[in-house]
Amino acid sequence: xxxxxxxxxxxxxxxxxxxxxxxxxxxxxxxxxxxxxxxxxxxxxxxxxxxxxxxxxxxxxxxxxxxxxxxxxxxxxxxxxxxxxxxxxxxxxxxxxxxxxxxxxxxxxxxxxxxxxxxxxxxxxxxxxxxxxxxxxxxxxxxxxxxxxxxxxxxxxxxxxxxxxxxxxxxxxxxxxxxxxxxxxxxxxxxxxxxxxxxxxxxxxxxxxxxxxxxxxxxxxxxxxxxxxxxxxxxxxxxxxxxxxxxxxxxxxxxxxxxxxxxxxxxxxxxxxxxxxxxxxxxxxxxxxxxxxxxxxxxxxxxxxxxxxxxxxxxxxxxxxxxxxxxxxxxxxxxxxxxxxxxxxxxxxxxxxxxxxxxxxxxxxxxxxxxxxxxxxxxxxxxxxxxxxxxxxxxxxxxxxxxxxxxxxxxxxxxxxxxxxxxxxxxxxxxxxxxxxxxxxxxxxxxxxxxxxxxxxxxxxxxxxxxxxxxxxxxxxxxxxxxxxxxxxxxxxxxxxxxxxxxxxxxxxxxxxxxxxxxxxxxxxxxxxxxxxxxxxxxxxxxx
Amino acid sequence: xxxxxxxxxxxxxxxxxxxxxxxxxxxxxxxxxxxxxxxxxxxxxxxxxxxxxxxxxxxxxxxxxxxxxxxxxxxxxxxxxxxxxxxxxxxxxxxxxxxxxxxx
Numbered sequence: 277x278x279x280x281x282x283x284x285x286x287x288x289x290x291x292x293x294x295x296x297x298x299x300x301x302x303x304x305x306x307x308x309x310x311x312x313x314x315x316x317x318x319x320x321x322x323x324x325x326x327x328x329x330x331x332x333x334x335x336x337x338x339x340x341x342x343x344x345x346x347x348x349x350x351x352x353x354x355x356x357x358x359x360x361x362x363x364x365x366x367x368x369x370x371x372x373x374x375x376x377x378x379x380x381x382x383x384x385x386x387x388x389x390x391x392x393x394x395x396x397x398x399x400x401x402x403x404x405x406x407x408x409x410x411x412x413x414x415x416x417x418x419x420x421x422x423x424x425x426x427x428x429x430x431x432x433x434x435x436x437x438x439x440x441x442x443x444x445x446x447x448x449x450x451x452x453x454x455x456x457x458x459x460x461x462x463x464x465x466x467x468x469x470x471x472x473x474x475x476x477x478x479x480x481x482x483x484x485x486x487x488x489x490x491x492x493x494x495x496x497x498x499x500x501x502x503x504x505x506x507x508x509x510x511x512x513x514x515x516x517x518x519x520x521x522x523x524x525x526x527x528x529x530x531x532x533x534x535x536x537x538x539x540x541x542x543x544x545x546x547x548x549x550x551x552x553x554x555x556x557x558x559x560x561x562x563x564x565x566x567x568x569x570x571x572x573x574x575x576x577x578x579x580x581x582x583x584x585x586x587x588x589x590x591x592x593x594x595x596x597x598x599x600x601x602x603x604x605x606x607x608x609x610x611x612x613x614x615x616x617x618x619x620x621x622x623x624x625x626x627x628x629x630x631x632x633x634x635x636x637x638x639x640x641x642x643x644x645x646x647x648x649x650x651x652x653x654x655x656x657x658x659x660x661x662x663x664x665x666x667x668x669x670x671x672x673x674x675x676x677x678x679x680x681x682x683x684x685x686x687x688x689x690x691x692x693x694x695x696x697x698x699x700x701x702x703x704x705x706x707x708x709x710x711x712x713x714x715x716x717x718x719x720x721x722x723x724x725x726x727x728x729x730x731x732x733x734x735x736x737x738x739x740x741x742x743x744x745x746x747x748x749x750x751x752x753x754x755x756x757x758x759x760x761x762x763x764x765x766x767x768x769x770x771x772x773x774x775x776x777x778x779x780x781x782x783x784x785x786x787x788x789x790x791x792x793x794x795x796x797x798x799x800x801x802x803x804x805x806x807x808x809x810x811x812x813x814x815x816x817x818x819x820x
Numbered sequence: 821x822x823x824x825x826x827x828x829x830x831x832x833x834x835x836x837x838x839x840x841x842x843x844x845x846x847x848x849x850x851x852x853x854x855x856x857x858x859x860x861x862x863x864x865x866x867x868x869x870x871x872x873x874x875x876x877x878x879x880x881x882x883x884x885x886x887x888x889x890x891x892x893x894x895x896x897x898x899x900x901x902x903x904x905x906x907x908x909x910x911x912x913x914x915x916x917x918x919x920x921x922x923x924x
Contacts, residue, residue: 304876305866308889309858312848315888325848328859 283319287326294330299340306333340717368721375728376695379735388735390749391742395685398774410437417549418446427454432545434464435538444472458482459534462492487528487610488566493521495569511576512583522577526603531610533566539756546753566611571618574611578604578622585629598633601626605649624650671766677741678770684738690795691730697802698723826904829856830864834901837874837893844877844890865891873897 291310298306309329316322382388410418414433421429427450434446447464450457459482461475476496479489497518501507508514525531545551585600608616608623627650634643702716702724716724745767748760826834832854837845851861868874875894878887893901 302866304889305862307886308847308876309862311886311888312846312858314885315846315848325851325858328857329862331859332862 281319283323287313287319287323290323290330291326294333294337297337298333299336301340302333302336309333368716368725372695372724372728375725375732379728379732382735382739385739387742387746388739390746391681391738392685392688394742394768394771395681395688395738397768397772398682398686399689410442413551417545417551420549422449425453426548427451427457428541429545429549431457431460431463431541434460459537462488462534463538483532485529487525487531487607488533490521490525490528491531491570491573492567494518494525494573495567497521498569498573511580514576518573519577519580522573525574526577526581526607528610531607531612533612539758543753543756566615571615574607574619575622578607578619578626582622582625582629589629589633594633594637598630601630601633605630624652671763674745674763674766675770677745678767678773680741681738681767682771682773684734684741687730687734688738691727691734694723694727695731698727827864829854829860830868831904832856833861833864833868834893834897834904837891838898838901838905841893841898844879844892846888846890850891868893868897873900 288310291306291313295303295306295310306329309325309332313322313325313329316325383392410433414436417429418433420426421433430446430453431450434443434450437443437446443464447460450460458478461479476489476493479486479492483489497515498507581600581604585597588594588597588600604626605623608619608626611619627646631643631646631650634640634646698716698720702720706715744760745764748764751757751759752761752764833850833856836850836853847858847861847865850856850865851858854861856864865874869876869891873894873896875892877890877892879890880887
């Protein structure tokens, strides 16, 4: 049997518990409900009274959690003794303002603005809708270069123009103004899919010993085949023009990608036009080198040579076979160390055959020499020292710095948005722009202080993580110092990767996924809060 | 003065206040007279107070017993209650006329 007093005790306990979570502005009413409970006749009626009252208080508590200071009393009653509403908390405002001013002061420094731009790289895919448009910086350079007939600046823009036809026009104009810039033709096609035929012949005449024009010619044939959807499975099935272009490339005495000329030109133009945008070199950092199809073409053509050399070997034409193997080895040597690893399998095969042929011809010293060159360990070392491995495995510091920079940028964006939303909500609620009349709730104060502090800390981290690369960039632009260029290139390559994508890295970025989920949930909560605010704000014709 | 649209429960509370306009009323008393539960009554009282239609006061009843919250309509509240009572009566008259088929 339930004691008569128990429901009343439960009712009192329930209502007192509800009072402990009730917002300040409903405390008067909460105590009023509790005071009435004493006068309710009947224990079960008291419990029902308490349940109804606790429901009202819980609803207000929930509402005040979402909308701080939402239910501020508009009428001061005689029982205002329970109210604890005070003036705006000045220390909180001071901390928020100090953090915000300190963060904004960072933006005064050009290096920080540059760092902030870099940190926004991963978000470009969200906001950049038209990839065929030239950036405003490049547009202004192009306009000025055309006015001043600046051949180098025109070439600079031609390297970076997203439209092939415009890129070709600018390159032609640059060469017309300065015939010494014919090498520009070798750089522009690296990015452009369409290539005027006359460019290859001009390049061949300009630099007859260079393999690059032949590789460009082969690339043009490759692209035509891809466009027509007629890509041969075997290298032998490529058209004769491709075969002859590759044969000429393998016979060439040198392979000059004009990297140094381009670098020098970039530095001169960036200095002349006072450009502080690392994006302009970062965007092209990966393309300093061979045309995109060349390594694949070389690999496949080497396969053709190996097959034909083995046929010659079988027919007893040892000397002719050796010449073919040597042509592969020679081409491997022409490649820069950065990309040599991609071709090392073919050079190893060539050296192995040369070693066997030398041994058969009773030339033991020569055989030993080729055997050393064909040694898999040696090839592995070459591979380890190649650009790709240095870039993605050994150069951890640049990767970490880039991760720090892009995450700092993301935190800056998030905390900035949160701060603006909080301020907007406080001003909207107060319906005044005067600081004295602002009465933010605890949640608004907590959000304001924490988001401004997060903005400051992330600004500081971004500044520190970008500092070494800003110095590398400045040294490169001003003095042509290439000491840290690899680090700079690795930093930018990583900075471009969308956060959490695991792009260019073997491991997945689970930490980013977690924070992404947190951000999405916060954004949803904010959205719900805003919707609730507009749904529940008092209106003139509201039902009461 | 804002003239909010009133729910039937709010009208019932206003009617109770209008019966004894000068008297201070307790929450439980209003609940008993209107038949509204505390979960319905108090939000109505809170909103009436928010719109300055209701004044509230804490009163001491006897020693050792906590003070009680009491309520009374303000001048605006009384004006609104009377206006709504008049509208309600005329509405009833119109309806009766319509259903009875006789002219008003």
